[in-house]
Amino acid sequence: MSASRVNNIIKKITAHNSKRLYSVLSILWIVLLVISIFAFSKPLSIEEQGIKNNIVQKTTFDYEVDLLPSLLHPGGGTVTPEGPIFTKITRAINLSINTQVLSDKPVTVEGTRRIICRLIAENLWEHDYFLRDTQEFNLSGTDNSLSGGLISIPIEQILGFFDRVQEEISAYPDGYTIKIILQLTGVIRDGDQEIPIDSSPELTFRLSNQTLELVGEREFVSETPIYENRIIHSTFNIMGKAIAIKNIRIIPISILLLLTIYLALGYGYRFYEQRSIQSELERILKRYSKRLTYLKSNPDAAERMVLDLKSFDDIIRISEDRDLPILSFHEKEDSAIFYVIDNSIIYSYSPEEIAADREISSVIGSDLSYAR
Numbered sequence: 001m002s003a004s005r006v007n008n009i010i011k012k013i014t015a016h017n018s019k020r021l022y023s024v025l026s027i028l029w030i031v032l033l034v035i036s037i038f039a040f041s042k043p044l045s046i047e048e049q050g051i052k053n054n055i056v057q058k059t060t061f062d063y064e065v066d067l068l069p070s071l072l073h074p075g076g077g078t079v080t081p082e083g084p085i086f087t088k089i090t091r092a093i094n095l096s097i098n099t100q101v102l103s104d105k106p107v108t109v110e111g112t113r114r115i116i117c118r119l120i121a122e123n124l125w126e127h128d129y130f131l132r133d134t135q136e137f138n139l140s141g142t143d144n145s146l147s148g149g150l151i152s153i154p155i156e157q158i159l160g161f162f163d164r165v166q167e168e169i170s171a172y173p174d175g176y177t178i179k180i181i182l183q184l185t186g187v188i189r190d191g192d193q194e195i196p197i198d199s200s201p202e203l204t205f206r207l208s209n210q211t212l213e214l215v216g217e218r219e220f221v222s223e224t225p226i227y228e229n230r231i232i233h234s235t236f237n238i239m240g241k242a243i244a245i246k247n248i249r250i251i252p253i254s255i256l257l258l259l260t261i262y263l264a265l266g267y268g269y270r271f272y273e274q275r276s277i278q279s280e281l282e283r284i285l286k287r288y289s290k291r292l293t294y295l296k297s298n299p300d301a302a303e304r305m306v307l308d309l310k311s312f313d314d315i316i317r318i319s320e321d322r323d324l325p326i327l328s329f330h331e332k333e334d335s336a337i338f339y340v341i342d343n344s345i346i347y348s349y350s351p352e353e354i355a356a357d358r359e360i361s362s363v364i365g366s367d368l369s370y371a372r
Helices: 003-014 019-041 155-169 245-291 312-322
Strands: 045-067 077-079 090-121 125-154 176-190 193-196 202-208 211-215 219-233 235-238 241-244 292-295 305-309 326-332 335-342 345-349
Touching: 019 245, 045 176, 090 155, 125 155, 125 176, 193 219, 241 245, 245 292, 245 312, 245 335, 305 312, 312 326, 312 335, 312 345
Parallel strands: 292 326, 305 345
Antiparallel strands: 045 077, 045 090, 045 219, 090 125, 090 176, 176 193, 176 202, 202 211, 235 241, 326 335, 335 345
16 A cells, blocks of 8 residues: 555544544543553452351350258258369269350361360379260251260269379379360361361369369360452442443453554644655755855845746756855745745745745746756
């Protein structure tokens, strides 16, 4: 495709657009550019960690004592102690252990459970015996309860065991401790995630001066959140409506590209027109500036014939043939008229775009003939 044909196509595209339209389109282009930069500066999505499920493991030890008749408790029987337990009037401790696994969403709990009574002579020895043998469990839901029923701890037998061991080894400890240990093994499953069950909550009594005193807590609670990564797609609010950043990237950038091409063609053509007007003048001044004689005003054309020439080459040829100077008058900074004056004839030339605005008397071609 020839340059003239391309030039004509561009001229048709931009011919009917006013400066106001180009101003509006330029503002729109800037707005779209800002939106596009904003859209590409934000990620399409954000990975956020949130709580998928929350699991609470809770074990509670509740106990009562079975008393012999005494001055403090004439009728004997079962009571809930509010202080120390007096071993002289206590037959047994009745204990219940309840374990719960609570969750916001259903989970599966599976494993084994057994209960141990651990007798400890401080700094000397320890002895374990089972209050409940190993039991398996497999539960599911949001409220899973493991209850082992009522367990009786024979205080009279335990005290007798302490006395017999002490007599046998002839060693006297600083004190005795009784621990009731709930041994749990297993896991809590939430989908493909596993959490170990809290293994050894325990209830501790210290034996001293014929009394048993509770040491530590009766309730044990642990909380385990399960996290998941969620993908949140980035949005942009326009007039109260959330639009995905992905769409903002596609739509404005497409319009921006088309508008860029349109404005580039328009402004490019205008720049090309402006440059083409000045290019010949600049070329002439650069090449022939030393041969030019500059005038302050137009030469007097009264009683002279003014001939407008077709090219600056004609001015050069006439100047050289007649040995006459080339005169130059600059009407303004970006325009000029060049003259060769031969008695009553004034030969003139101005760049084509400038000459189009002047009244032409006559045009002489490159095959100009004149009297020598």
